Amino acid sequence: GKLGRYPPWPGKIVNPPKDLKKPRGKKCFFVKFFGTEDHAWIKVEQLKPYHAHKEEMIKINKGKRFQQAVDAVEEFLRKTKGKDQASSHNSNEEKNRRNSSEERGKQSAGEEKRKASLSEGKVKKGTGEGKKRVSSVSSERGSKSPLKRAQDQSPRKRGRPPKDEKDLTIPESSTVKRVMTGTVAGFKWPPGVSEPVKDSDPHFHHFLLSQTEKPAVCYQAITKKLKVCEEETGSTSIQAADSTAVNGSITPTDKKIGFLGLGLMGSGIVSNLLKMGHTVTVWNRTAEKCDLFIQEGARLGRTPAEVVSTCDITFACVSDPKAAKDLVLGPSGVLQGIRPGKCYVDMSTVDADTVTELAQVIVSRGGRFLEAPVSGNQQLSNDGMLVILAAGDRGLYEDCSSCFQAMGKTSFFLGEVGNAAKMMLIVNMVQGSFMATIAEGLTLAQVTGQSQQTLLDILNQGQLASIFLDQKCQNILQGNFKPDFYLKYIQKDLRLAIALGDSVNHPTPMAAAANEVYKRAKALDQSDNDMSAVYRAYIH
Numbered sequence: 001g002k003l004g005r006y007p008p009w010p011g012k013i014v015n016p017p018k019d020l021k022k023p024r025g026k027k028c029f030f031v032k033f034f035g036t037e038d039h040a041w042i043k044v045e046q047l048k049p050y051h052a053h054k055e056e057m058i059k060i061n062k063g064k065r066f067q068q069a070v071d072a073v074e075e076f077l078r079k080t081k082g083k084d085q086a087s088s089h090n091s092n093e094e095k096n097r098r099n100s101s102e103e104r105g106k107q108s109a110g111e112e113k114r115k116a117s118l119s120e121g122k123v124k125k126g127t128g129e130g131k132k133r134v135s136s137v138s139s140e141r142g143s144k145s146p147l148k149r150a151q152d153q154s155p156r157k158r159g160r161p162p163k164d165e166k167d168l169t170i171p172e173s174s175t176v177k178r179v180m181t182g183t184v185a186g187f188k189w190p191p192g193v194s195e196p197v198k199d200s201d202p203h204f205h206h207f208l209l210s211q212t213e214k215p216a217v218c219y220q221a222i223t224k225k226l227k228v229c230e231e232e233t234g235s236t237s238i239q240a241a242d243s244t245a246v247n248g249s250i251t252p253t254d255k256k257i258g259f260l261g262l263g264l265m266g267s268g269i270v271s272n273l274l275k276m277g278h279t280v281t282v283w284n285r286t287a288e289k290c291d292l293f294i295q296e297g298a299r300l301g302r303t304p305a306e307v308v309s310t311c312d313i314t315f316a317c318v319s320d321p322k323a324a325k326d327l328v329l330g331p332s333g334v335l336q337g338i339r340p341g342k343c344y345v346d347m348s349t350v351d352a353d354t355v356t357e358l359a360q361v362i363v364s365r366g367g368r369f370l371e372a373p374v375s376g377n378q379q380l381s382n383d384g385m386l387v388i389l390a391a392g393d394r395g396l397y398e399d400c401s402s403c404f405q406a407m408g409k410t411s412f413f414l415g416e417v418g419n420a421a422k423m424m425l426i427v428n429m430v431q432g433s434f435m436a437t438i439a440e441g442l443t444l445a446q447v448t449g450q451s452q453q454t455l456l457d458i459l460n461q462g463q464l465a466s467i468f469l470d471q472k473c474q475n476i477l478q479g480n481f482k483p484d485f486y487l488k489y490i491q492k493d494l495r496l497a498i499a500l501g502d503s504v505n506h507p508t509p510m511a512a513a514a515n516e517v518y519k520r521a522k523a524l525d526q527s528d529n530d531m532s533a534v535y536r537a538y539i540h
Helices: 052-061 065-096 102-120 264-275 289-296 303-312 319-327 354-363 378-382 394-398 403-408 417-447 452-460 466-480 487-503 509-523 533-540
Strands: 007-013 027-032 039-043 134-137 176-181 206-209 257-261 280-281 315-316 343-344 368-373 385-390 407-413
Touching: 007 065, 027 394, 039 257, 065 206, 065 257, 102 134, 176 487, 257 303, 264 280, 264 289, 264 378, 264 403, 280 289, 280 378, 319 354, 319 487, 343 354, 343 533, 354 368, 354 417, 354 466, 368 394, 385 394, 385 403, 385 417, 394 403, 403 407, 417 466, 417 487, 417 509, 452 466, 466 533, 487 533, 509 533
Parallel strands: 134 176, 206 407, 257 280, 257 315, 315 343, 343 368, 385 407
Antiparallel strands: 007 027, 007 134, 027 039, 368 385
């Protein structure tokens, strides 16, 4: 991609994962970026004081994500300062009791020695609590990208693994801050593995999954460390890629993008595609929904066929299998615009049979097909923080890189067509069942004389605490069921997930029970409300 320099971004030095190989060459440290939870290897000579550059960073960076990062730094510093003060208070009391000038002299001399060591760029591990290092980081887009990725599976004895991201410490004080500039070191990709697309958003992660018949992969939260668990007989591999574009900007593809379907999810996606500089042509079954996006710079397509014929890559996001089929196979549909080389990406949540059928007809006309259903809701769509599950044409997946970065925070490539549909249904099955359980618990609390607010407070203090739990409980407590994820669609996903279980004779009793509750809610005219309105199915 084009070389471009990016402004500073705050971060702190942490211990790298045990199996993460340190780049060769000059001394560098493993830095965690505030506000994004991304990590990268940073050269030691590229560090400068944080406070001295704070105002400069704020002037350069006006973005929402950067402000969140600065807020995270300040919160971290407040907590650290509190710990230091408490530690200092206890230490002073101990010193007063000893009243030993000799001891104080030794400590003072040791502090001067450590400062001298720091000025020479030699950073040591400390042991005192609260001695955490905060960095502000800017990077230059170059030929390499900082990567969080699992190396080969054989364990390396590179010291003890970090526990809860125990930080490397700075001997000078608890609030040593530095700013980094220049190219960020990366890792070499093994033969046969394509390097991730450059010019990517650092808040966005690619997961490339090449599946065997019996994959055995477990994912751990990317905000911690990426670990890949694999059976001896498996050959599944995952790579997670970041980029050096730490200010959150991306380079949009020069391909013409089409988008069909401007519902709760599609609207947010198109808005973010336009914000990131993509050329987008839109179509919706009810044309008036296109007006807002025309004002934002989108072009208007009269039919799905016209959009496909005039664009290089056309995305679609519609409600269910019937709508997805009608869009492709119906009058003036997608299929009529497909010619050799045309690309179609279906983001609808449908069953594997439907998406396989659509892929076959698209490819039979010389087109390229990718399924890419998204996990999220209207708010996450608007924020560009969706999780994208893709399968099908791997080259097309890579061509969609800038689009996926604009609309999402993470993408997974899951292999052949049908895999993403199955995975998406399983994810929504779990989510829908959990939502029904939340509603069941809140109503049971109410009828047994317990405070629903107190129940939420207790849950938020426990292991089930999550944004989803809190938001959905708040919806119920406030009686606000404005749709963030339509109840009728989560019921559709439960129905399709149950059918998926039927196809392989796998029991899904929890999903089946939840499905019945959602059907009851639909009978009570809750279809067009948020999924949290399943609560009303429990009210006597």
